Amino acid sequence: MQDLYDILGVRRDASDDDIKRAYRRRARDLHPDAGGDPEQFKQLTAAYEVLKDPRARANYDRFGDPRGPAGMAGGDPFEGFGDLSDLIETFFGGFGGSRTAPPRDSRSGRRAGRDAVVDVSVTLEEAASGTSRDVDVTIRRTCERCAGSGADPGSGTVRCDRCGGAGAVQQVSRSVFGQMLTTTVCPACGGQGQRLANPCGDCRGEGRLQSTETVTVPVPPGVGDGTRLRLSGQGEAGRQRGSSGHLYVRLHIEPHDVFTRDGDDLHCELRLPMTQAALGGQVKVPTLHGEHMLRVPAGTQTGDVLTLKRQGMPKLNGGGARGHLHVHCRVQTPAPRSDEEHDLLRRLAELRGEALDAGSQDSRGLLGRLRDAFGAS
Numbered sequence: 165m166q167d168l169y170d171i172l173g174v175r176r177d178a179s180d181d182d183i184k185r186a187y188r189r190r191a192r193d194l195h196p197d198a199g200g201d202p203e204q205f206k207q208l209t210a211a212y213e214v215l216k217d218p219r220a221r222a223n224y225d226r227f228g229d230p231r232g233p234a235g236m237a238g239g240d241p242f243e244g245f246g247d248l249s250d251l252i253e254t255f256f257g258g259f260g261g262s263r264t265a266p267p268r269d270s271r272s273g274r275r276a277g278r279d280a281v282v283d284v285s286v287t288l289e290e291a292a293s294g295t296s297r298d299v300d301v302t303i304r305r306t307c308e309r310c311a312g313s314g315a316d317p318g319s320g321t322v323r324c325d326r327c328g329g330a331g332a333v334q335q336v337s338r339s340v341f342g343q344m345l346t347t348t349v350c351p352a353c354g355g356q357g358q359r360l361a362n363p364c365g366d367c368r369g370e371g372r373l374q375s376t377e378t379v380t381v382p383v384p385p386g387v388g389d390g391t392r393l394r395l396s397g398q399g400e401a402g403r404q405r406g407s408s409g410h411l412y413v414r415l416h417i418e419p420h421d422v423f424t425r426d427g428d429d430l431h432c433e434l435r436l437p438m439t440q441a442a443l444g445g446q447v448k449v450p451t452l453h454g455e456h457m458l459r460v461p462a463g464t465q466t467g468d469v470l471t472l473k474r475q476g477m478p479k480l481n482g483g484g485a486r487g488h489l490h491v492h493c494r495v496q497t498p499a500p501r502s503d504e505e506h507d508l509l510r511r512l513a514e515l516r517g518e519a520l521d522a523g524s525q526d527s528r529g530l531l532g533r534l535r536d537a538f539g540a541s
Contacts, residue, residue, distance in 0.1 A: 168211040168224060178227070180216065187212040277304065277372075277400030277409040284413050286383055288420040292452045294385035301379050301411065304372045304400045304504050310364035312405040314371040318364040326352035371404040381413050386428070386480035389417040422450055429486030430476045433494055436464060441495040449491055451475045458491060468493045 169176050172186045190208055194200035214220045220230035221326040284297050306312040315321065323329040327350035337344050363369035379398060387393075392412050399409030423430045434449055444462030449454045451472070458470060469490050476487025500506040513520050 166207070168214055171207055171211040172215065174505040183215050187216075275403045276407045277402040279409040279412060280399045280428070281414060282379075282381075283381070283411045284381055284516050285416045285418055286387075288423060288425065289419050290383065290453055291387050291415075292385060293385045297381045297383060298378050299381055299413075300376055302374065302376045303411075304370075304374050305377070306401045306405075307364060307367035307371055307373050309366045312323060312371040312401065314364055314367065314369040314404045315360045316364050319360070321358040322361045324350060324353035324357055324359050326350055327357060329357040331355040331357035368380065369404075371406075372401040379411065383415065384480065386478040386482065387415050387417075388425075388427075388480070391414065391415045423452070423489075426476065428477045428479050428482075430487065430489045432489065432491055434458075434470075434491045435494050435496050435531060436460065437496055438498055441465070441493070450491075451489060452477075460493070464493050464495065466493060466495045 194205040395411040399410035475489035
C-alpha cells in the first residue's frame, strides 16, 4: 500500500493544518468534476481520513495500520471511515452532473436522489428574448401509495433480527496474533438497524417509482449554446423520503439563416450593388428585432465591416446590456442588361481612364506613363 503521507504530499511531521491544506489543494485538482482521476481522488480522501484523526494517525505511524495491531489481520485498512461520497458532498457540495454517489443517512436508509440532465433546443430569437419550454422527463418520483416511506400503508419498521438493531455485526477470526474481532455493516439491513415490516407493493420498499412528466423550463434572455440551467429539487426523488436531486437543462442554440454569433455579438453579410457601394446611402439591414437603417459610406469595398451598436444579443444577467451587430459588406459586380447600360459602363470606364481591352491601352506604354507621373520629359 502506498504511504499515506506520500499520497497527500506532506512530511511525516506535518501539522494538522498542513495536512488539511494539502488535502484541499490536491482534492480540487483530482476531483472528478474538475477532470481528475476518480481512483486517485478516493485514495487521497481515504488517506486524509486517516491522517486527520489523531488516534488513527498514531496507529498508522506505529503499526502501519490506522486500526493498530487488530487491523493487521487483513481487510481494508480504511474500513469504518464512512462512505466516501458523504465526504465528497461535505467538501464540494453537490455539483451538477457529479459522478459521485448522492449523500445518504446510513441509519435511516435515506439517500438523496441523483441529479438529472435534459437537452433543450431554442432558436436564436428565443435565446435573445427569453422563452419557456415544456420538456418530458422520465425520472423516479416519490411513490404516491407509501408517500415515499417504502412501507405498505399502515405498517412500519421492525428491528433487524440479524444485528439486533445495532446496524453492525461482529465476526471473530484467527490470525498469528490470536483471535481477532472485526465489525462490519450488517448485510441484512445495510446498517440501518431496522427493516420494513411490509414493503410497499408498488415501489417494493424504494419509496419512489419511475414516471414520465412534463416540466416547464424557463429560458432567460442571453443564454448561449451549452448554457446549463438548474431547477433545484426537480431531479430524482431520494430513496425512502430522501431529498430530491436537481434537474439540469443543457441548452442548444439552433443555427440561424442570417446571423452567426460570437459571444454577445452578431455577424451578418450585406450584399451591395456596385453603384450603391460607390455612391453610398441608406440601406435596410435585418436585426433580431426587425429591419434597421444603416448608412453606407461612399466607396465601400468588399470586406468592409459596418457596426450597429447594441443590436446584438443581450448579456445573460447583464442588466440590459447588449452586444453589437457587425455587418460585413460584399460588393456585387453587375452584368449589363441592355445596350444602354453597356454604353454607360463603358463611358464610366473612359471617364476614369480605365482600359477595357488591350487595343485601347495608352500607346506610349508603361515607360511613357511613368515619365508623365514623375514629370520627366
